[in-house]
Amino acid sequence: MSDTSRSAERDRTSPHDITEAVVGRFDATTDSRLRELMQSLVRHLHAFAIETRLTEEEWLAGIEFLTATGRACTSTRQEFILLSDTLGLSMVVDAVNHDGPSSATESTVRGPFYVPDSPERPMGSSIADQSGSGDPVLVSGTVRDTSGQVIQGAIVDVWQNASSGAYAVQDPTQPAENLRGRFRTGPDGRFSFWAVRPTDYAIPEDGPVGAMLRAANRHPWRAAHLHLIVSAPDHVAVTTHFFDGESRRLDSDTVFGVKPSLICHFVPHHPSEAGSPDGADGPWFTLQRDVVLARLTP
Amino acid sequence: MSDTSRSAERDRTSPHDITEAVVGRFDATTDSRLRELMQSLVRHLHAFAIETRLTEEEWLAGIEFLTATGRACTSTRQEFILLSDTLGLSMVVDAVNHDGPSSATESTVRGPFYVPDSPERPMGSSIADQSGSGDPVLVSGTVRDTSGQVIQGAIVDVWQNASSGAYAVQDPTQPAENLRGRFRTGPDGRFSFWAVRPTDYAIPEDGPVGAMLRAANRHPWRAAHLHLIVSAPDHVAVTTHFFDGESRRLDSDTVFGVKPSLICHFVPHHPSEAGSPDGADGPWFTLQRDVVLARLTP
Numbered sequence: 001m002s003d004t005s006r007s008a009e010r011d012r013t014s015p016h017d018i019t020e021a022v023v024g025r026f027d028a029t030t031d032s033r034l035r036e037l038m039q040s041l042v043r044h045l046h047a048f049a050i051e052t053r054l055t056e057e058e059w060l061a062g063i064e065f066l067t068a069t070g071r072a073c074t075s076t077r078q079e080f081i082l083l084s085d086t087l088g089l090s091m092v093v094d095a096v097n098h099d100g101p102s103s104a105t106e107s108t109v110r111g112p113f114y115v116p117d118s119p120e121r122p123m124g125s126s127i128a129d130q131s132g133s134g135d136p137v138l139v140s141g142t143v144r145d146t147s148g149q150v151i152q153g154a155i156v157d158v159w160q161n162a163s164s165g166a167y168a169v170q171d172p173t174q175p176a177e178n179l180r181g182r183f184r185t186g187p188d189g190r191f192s193f194w195a196v197r198p199t200d201y202a203i204p205e206d207g208p209v210g211a212m213l214r215a216a217n218r219h220p221w222r223a224a225h226l227h228l229i230v231s232a233p234d235h236v237a238v239t240t241h242f243f244d245g246e247s248r249r250l251d252s253d254t255v256f257g258v259k260p261s262l263i264c265h266f267v268p269h270h271p272s273e274a275g276s277p278d279g280a281d282g283p284w285f286t287l288q289r290d291v292v293l294a295r296l297t298p
Numbered sequence: 299m300s301d302t303s304r305s306a307e308r309d310r311t312s313p314h315d316i317t318e319a320v321v322g323r324f325d326a327t328t329d330s331r332l333r334e335l336m337q338s339l340v341r342h343l344h345a346f347a348i349e350t351r352l353t354e355e356e357w358l359a360g361i362e363f364l365t366a367t368g369r370a371c372t373s374t375r376q377e378f379i380l381l382s383d384t385l386g387l388s389m390v391v392d393a394v395n396h397d398g399p400s401s402a403t404e405s406t407v408r409g410p411f412y413v414p415d416s417p418e419r420p421m422g423s424s425i426a427d428q429s430g431s432g433d434p435v436l437v438s439g440t441v442r443d444t445s446g447q448v449i450q451g452a453i454v455d456v457w458q459n460a461s462s463g464a465y466a467v468q469d470p471t472q473p474a475e476n477l478r479g480r481f482r483t484g485p486d487g488r489f490s491f492w493a494v495r496p497t498d499y500a501i502p503e504d505g506p507v508g509a510m511l512r513a514a515n516r517h518p519w520r521a522a523h524l525h526l527i528v529s530a531p532d533h534v535a536v537t538t539h540f541f542d543g544e545s546r547r548l549d550s551d552t553v554f555g556v557k558p559s560l561i562c563h564f565v566p567h568h569p570s571e572a573g574s575p576d577g578a579d580g581p582w583f584t585l586q587r588d589v590v591l592a593r594l595t596p
Binding site for chain 1: 312316319323328333356513
């Protein structure tokens with residue numbers, strides 16, 4: 001037997017040796033936060049491969065999945081955010097960054113359908129610019145701080161899907177500003193606007209994330225919700241949802257966005273009841289929900 | 299204070315609750331191996347974000363990095379493999395899949411520059427199709443099994459960079475088959491061919507992986523090496539390198555591919571010495587190294 005093969009017997013490298021070598025290589029990273037992130041990432045990435053004894057074929061399938069996910073991204077579609085959402089990473093990042101006073105309204109995912117600079121609309125008006133967007137819902141409440149004081153000048157930025165399932169940003173048949181708008185509270189801290197009853201909808205299924213969900217026997221549905229970002233000077237803004245308590249997917253929302261405190265009751269009303277929207281000849285609803293913001297600590 | 303904010307106090311969701319919910323969602327995955335992989339991936343991905351308290355800005359930077367990495371992939375460039383290599387993941391996958399008899403030749407990364415179906419060349423011939431590819435090296439050895447028996451009919455598939463640093467697949471100025479070839483062992487199990495002395499080279503630096511290395515104060519250099527895949531019927535093939543023991547980057551190879559047992563000595567010779575290549579008027583080298591394969595266990 002040659003000298004070569006004898007030396008191999010002494011020096012075989014273990015997976016853990018490799019992890020320590022890679023972590024050590026990042027010791028020279030001068031940006032201490034980047035160093036911390038890269039060393040933690042390397043430890044967990046390696047531990048995943050070691051724990052599962054990841055095969056070379058599975059590794060290659062992972063490389064191809066990530067490559068396809070990159071290819072699916074466009075100016076109006078972010079497949080990596082969809083992947084983060086469906087793996088629950090987005091909600092974990094939300095949780096570690098929003099652990100403020102427990103009496104403030106809880107946050108949840110922003111999701112991929114937010115469009116900045118929605119039109120500011122008059123208090124009490126409707127965000128539906130197209131008839132047939134869905135059953136009318138009068139949404140109202142008060143923006144308060146955690147001590148119960150009302151907040152004047154808060155901005156309630158709302159967006160939602162139509163009863164077809166689609167957001168305007170996904171759907172060229174809707175007016176561009178349909179079902180989104182901003183409202184500014186007055187001295188009483190109150191907000192009110194007409195929305196439509198949201199419906200459960202499937203996230204985009206025609207890319208790698210859809211393939212992952214199918215392979216894992218998971219459905220692509222989100223529980224019905226309205227989106228809100230509520231902000232005010234000197235307060236911590238909250239990105240959240242008002243979920244429909246009658247959705248069938250409250251327990252299986254595909255992005256894990258549901259929190260018990262965010263589930264709301266849409267109160268049904270008959271068309272003949274006082275307060276019905278102009279010209280309504282079908283059911284309509286009211287949703288009353290306050291939003292509580294934490295004060296910024298200077 | 300409203301009913302809403304009181305209920306929020308009771309039900310705040312912890313990051314660990316989210317991890318358990320996501321892991322639980324994959325309980326329904328019928329492919330048991332996919333279930334195992336996804337549950338381990340989710341636990342480690344979440345643990346990374348929790349342990350580092352990943353901020354929303356850092357999460358978004360990660361999303362943008364992955365998106366850019368996907369965009370950098372083409373038919374001849376695989377930026378995600380480069381990322382896996384530079385984070386040491388490729389070597390971990392190699393280690394967990396090649397833990398056979400310790401007397402067999404150790405494996406290392408295949409890397410992104412392998413081209414299948416290299417020309418079969420006559421034993422003793424040169425893989426350099428272009429003059430000026432580098433200083434000649436006569437590479438020779440015997441393919442054996444772990445009991446010391448020589449192996450007839452083994453295929454030694456080799457490829458390497460030119461002294462310019464580039465592989466033919468990266469470099470249109472080189473003939474397509476320059477510096478690659480396959481050799482088949484005879485009854486004595488021996489192989490020999492003329493290669494060129496490999497040089498250290500930088501991996502592609504103009505994409506997201508290059509930016510990551512710069513941000514982390516890491517260099518992009520690989521320690522000089524020849525690549526080999528050695529295979530034979532009824533034996534476990536090995537993908538490995540012969541590293542140049544005089545490389546300056548043996549301790550800092552940017553893809554962590556160096557294993558002590560793979561470091562070789564290139565013996566220098568004077569042009570006037572017997573055995574020099576035809577027409578050589580500069581230094582030349584010999585490299586003697588056996589390759590040991592494990593038998594396939596049926």
